[in-house]
Amino acid sequence: MDATVVVTDVQPVGSDTVAIRFRTPAGFEALPGQFVKLAATVDGEEYARFYTLSSPDVADSFEVTVGIDADEAGPFSRHLADLSPGDELELSGPFGSNHYEGEARVVVVAGGPGIGPAVGIGERAHRDGNEVAIVYRDDDPAHTARLDDLREAGATVTVTDGPLADPLADVITSAPGEQVFVYGFDDFVDEAREAIAAAGGDPDDAKVENFG
Ligand SMILES: Cc1cc2nc3c(=O)[nH]c(=O)nc-3n(C[C@H](O)[C@H](O)[C@H](O)COP(=O)(O)OP(=O)(O)OC[C@H]3O[C@@H](n4cnc5c(N)ncnc54)[C@H](O)[C@@H]3O)c2cc1C
Numbered sequence: 001m002d003a004t005v006v007v008t009d010v011q012p013v014g015s016d017t018v019a020i021r022f023r024t025p026a027g028f029e030a031l032p033g034q035f036v037k038l039a040a041t042v043d044g045e046e047y048a049r050f051y052t053l054s055s056p057d058v059a060d061s062f063e064v065t066v067g068i069d070a071d072e073a074g075p076f077s078r079h080l081a082d083l084s085p086g087d088e089l090e091l092s093g094p095f096g097s098n099h100y101e102g103e104a105r106v107v108v109v110a111g112g113p114g115i116g117p118a119v120g121i122g123e124r125a126h127r128d129g130n131e132v133a134i135v136y137r138d139d140d141p142a143h144t145a146r147l148d149d150l151r152e153a154g155a156t157v158t159v160t161d162g163p164l165a166d167p168l169a170d171v172i173t174s175a176p177g178e179q180v181f182v183y184g185f186d187d188f189v190d191e192a193r194e195a196i197a198a199a200g201g202d203p204d205d206a207k208v209e210n211f212g
Contacts, residue, residue, distance in 0.1 A: 001028060005038075007087045008061055014142025016070060017113060018081050019054060021063045025091070030058050032120040033099030033181060035209065038064075039090040040079060047076040050095070052183060052209060054116030054143075056124035065116025065143065098207035100124055104177030105131040109164065109192045111184030112138060114211065119146045121181060126153050133157075133171035137164060137188065164195035172201040180206040 003025035013019045030036070032053055039048035051064035066080045067073075083089075100106065100121045110118035115136050122132045123146070132155035134147070139161040141147070151157045158167040172180065180201055182192045189210045193203035 001025070002090070002092050003028065004088050005091045007083050007085055007089070009085060010081075010083050013065065014144075015140055016068050017065060017115075017142035018068065019063050019065050019116075019143075020080060020083060021055075021061050022089075022091075024058050024060055024062055028058060028062075028091075028094075030062070030094035031099040031101070032056055032124045033117050033183075033207070033209070034094035034096045036064070036091050036093035036095070038080070039092075040076075042075050042079045045075070047079070048090075049076045050211075052096075052114075052117045053094070054120045056120050056127060063116075063120075065113055065119075067113030067142075069112075096209060098181065098209045100181075101179075102128060103130065103179040105133070105173070105175065105179070107133045107135070107168075107171050107178060107180045109168065109180065109182045109184075109196070109206075110134065110136045111188030111192070112211075113142075114183030114185075114188070115141070115143050115147075117181070117183045117209070119143050119150070122150045122155055126150065126155060135160070135164060135167045135171065137161065164192055165198040168195050168199035168201070172196065172199045174201060182206050182208040183211070185211045
């Protein structure tokens, strides 16, 4: 669907990461791990970029998590970080088939702003009574409060700034009902796929969303 969405909250959730919450437009339905296209005019130029849901549902409001990389961030992510409640954006979506579908055990491998879908999927799977493991690579982690809550609720949460294979070997069981997800930018996705294979999993069975 296409809709104009209204910002209800913008919160820093890390030193280079913001969580932006929107009022859910009528008729909008989406699952954790799906993404939307957000568009706006910035300094007279029209931009549109994709962002993955970071809330466990979209019942009354929904959230996306945006990384604003000090070196690589472009005009649109910087614009999103400066939004305030009441601001409006154009939305299309949801898009994507690499989302949570009620699997009995989720293993989410996240890099950078990929932590958004990791916490959204983790919270939804926990609420559904399913098992949750998250392996998150970042040297300056975001969403640490929600990760702590998930850990306290029984999830296995590993935050690392090093190689992925060993932490993945600890959580990939390849048992029936287990689903591995990967969310992050291009280099991270390549590395995660290799690490899944090294940990005994099959990267071709993973649900992978590459941020570009
Ligand atoms: C399916 C999909 C889902 C996505 N979901 C998210 C999401 O949930 N959260 C999110 O922050 N982004 C997400 N992205 C990326 C997002 O769409 C933009 O590309 C990003 O915000 C940069 O936009 P920009 O206009 O600021 O920079 P641009 O000028 O478009 O990009 C500048 C360059 O920097 C790189 N870059 C920008 N930001 C980062 C970063 N934080 N880390 C590493 N490299 C970076 C880009 O890949 C590009 O090469 C997603 C992309 C896709 C395709």
